[in-house]
Amino acid sequence: MNKYALFLGCTTPTKVPQYELASRWVCKYFGIELMDIEDFVCCGINQVNLSIEAGLLMAAMNLALAEAKELDILTLCAACTGALAEAIERLKDDTIKDRVNEKLRDVGLEYKGKTKVKHISRVLYEDIGVEKIKKEVKKDLSDFRVAPHYGCHYLRPMSAFEGFEEPDNPKSLHKLISATGAQPVGYETLNLCCGGKSFPVSEDLARLLVQKKLDDLADKEIDAMVLQCQTCYLMYSDQQKEINEKYGRQYNLPVILYPQLLGLALDADPIKDLGLDLHTISLDKILAKQA
Numbered sequence: 450m451n452k453y454a455l456f457l458g459c460t461t462p463t464k465v466p467q468y469e470l471a472s473r474w475v476c477k478y479f480g481i482e483l484m485d486i487e488d489f490v491c492c493g494i495n496q497v498n499l500s501i502e503a504g505l506l507m508a509a510m511n512l513a514l515a516e517a518k519e520l521d522i523l524t525l526c527a528a529c530t531g532a533l534a535e536a537i538e539r540l541k542d543d544t545i546k547d548r549v550n551e552k553l554r555d556v557g558l559e560y561k562g563k564t565k566v567k568h569i570s571r572v573l574y575e576d577i578g579v580e581k582i583k584k585e586v587k588k589d590l591s592d593f594r595v596a597p598h599y600g601c602h603y604l605r606p607m608s609a610f611e612g613f614e615e616p617d618n619p620k621s622l623h624k625l626i627s628a629t630g631a632q633p634v635g636y637e638t639l640n641l642c643c644g645g646k647s648f649p650v651s652e653d654l655a656r657l658l659v660q661k662k663l664d665d666l667a668d669k670e671i672d673a674m675v676l677q678c679q680t681c682y683l684m685y686s687d688q689q690k691e692i693n694e695k696y697g698r699q700y701n702l703p704v705i706l707y708p709q710l711l712g713l714a715l716d717a718d719p720i721k722d723l724g725l726d727l728h729t730i731s732l733d734k735i736l737a738k739q740a
Contacts, residue, residue, distance in 0.1 A: 451576050453523035453567070454515040455483040456533070458679070459491050461525050465679035467724025471708035472525055472569055474722045478585075478715055479577050483523065486514050494532035508536035509549045512566075513558040521565040523572055527678035528645075531602030533566040534609035568603055570677045570707060571613060574621045582628040587716040588739055593631035594671045595710070597622045598662075598685070600678040601642050616640075625707060626675055629714035633675075638665040643684040656695075659688050663700050672735055673703040675710055682706060686729045703730050713739055 461468050476483050489511050497504030511533060515522045524530040540546045540560060550559050567575075573582065604616040614621055617640060626633040641662050644655030662685070666674065676682050682704055689700040705728075712723045713735075719725040725732045 451480065451572070452482040452484060452520060453572070454486050454489075454518060454520040456489060456492070456511065456515075456522045456524045456526075456529055456566075458524070458526040458529040460683070461679045465682055465706075467709065467727045468525055468679050468682070468706050470722065470724040471706060471712050471717075474717055475573070475708045475711050475715070476523075476569070478717075479573070479581075481523070481572065481576065484518065484520060486518065488514050492526075492529040492532040493536070494528050497532075504532070505536055505539060505545070506549055506552055508533050509540060509560045510553060510556070510558060512536065512540075512564045513553055513560040516561060516564040517558065519563075521567060524566060524568050525679065527568065527600035527603040528680060530566060530568045531605065531609070535606065537562070537564075537566065538606075538609045568677065570603070570622060570625060573711070574625055579624050579628045582625070582711070586628070586630055586714045588630075588714050590630040590710075590714050590739055591632070592738055593673070593710075593735070594634050594669075595626060595631050595705075596636055596666050596669065596671050596674045597626055597633050597639070598643070598674055598676050598681055599640070600676070600681045601646075603677060622675070622677060622707065626710065629711055631675075631710060631714075634669050634671050636665050636669055638662045643678075643681040644688075645680040645684050648684070655684065656688055656692050659684055660692060660696075660698070660700075663689070663692075663702060666702065671702075672738065673705045673732070675705055675707055677707045679706075689730060701730060703728070703732050703735060705732065705735070 493504035493507030623633040644658035648655040686704045709723045
């Protein structure tokens with residue numbers, strides 16, 4: 450059995466609990482044991498805007514906590530994945546590591562550089578594998594046409610992810626979607642940012658990025674956008690209503706997180722196991738289509 454320390458991040462438990470719910474169900478289904486570490490703190494991605502050292506220290510604290518349990522970290526948030534993976538890269542510098550460990554000793558921790566960080570999609574892709582997922586599928590999703598959205602921090606910077614995938618030409622989410630039986634649809638703005646990091650600085654700019662992708666998908670006859678990050682979910686789901694009201698648009702594109710799509714294919718309960726009733730944009734049409 451694969452065992453990981455589950456890193457929920459700040460946003461998933463408070464704003465997108467269905468992501469956690471579906472992820473726990475999928476991991477349990479495939480025998481991936483998730484351990485909760487109560488002392489985990491923020492990944493540090495926002496703190497680096499004020500202090501690079503403070504952000505690095507927060508990331509290092511999380512890494513050290515998992516390392517003390519002899520566990521690698523499984524993340525749900527793409528941004529948390531990037532922040533922790535980048536911290537591992539920076540802490541390869543012994544001078545930086547020594548300085549960070551000097552502060553970690555105040556809370557009884559030490560970072561030695563043994564812990565790895567993997568996003569849940571990568572865990573499913575590498576530890577379980579596309580062929581194993583295909584064999585487990587119980588529901589026919591072949592009529593589903595969906596648009597993959599990777600998220601900026603899932604693959605960038607490439608050096609922090611051991612060359613896992615080419616950031617400008619990603620394929621893993623496409624393959625994971627295909628493994629469920631659904632059809633991933635290609636489109637021009639595949640690699641466009643959701644605007645989540647721009648939102649605190651300029652809401653208008655962030656919403657323009659959201660609109661650009663939604664406009665690109667408008668004529669593709671898709672059933673939903675498939676995401677693997679709760680911030681991307683909030684931008685493409687919740688911001689549709691705001692854009693409709695502010696700009697007089699009529700967007701109504703359902704968005705679904707990959708573990709939820711996979712759960713549907715595995716015949717999980719859509720409400721109890723996957724939390725599909727918690728979505729801002731109704732997924733009733735999708736549920737009816739796979740019933």
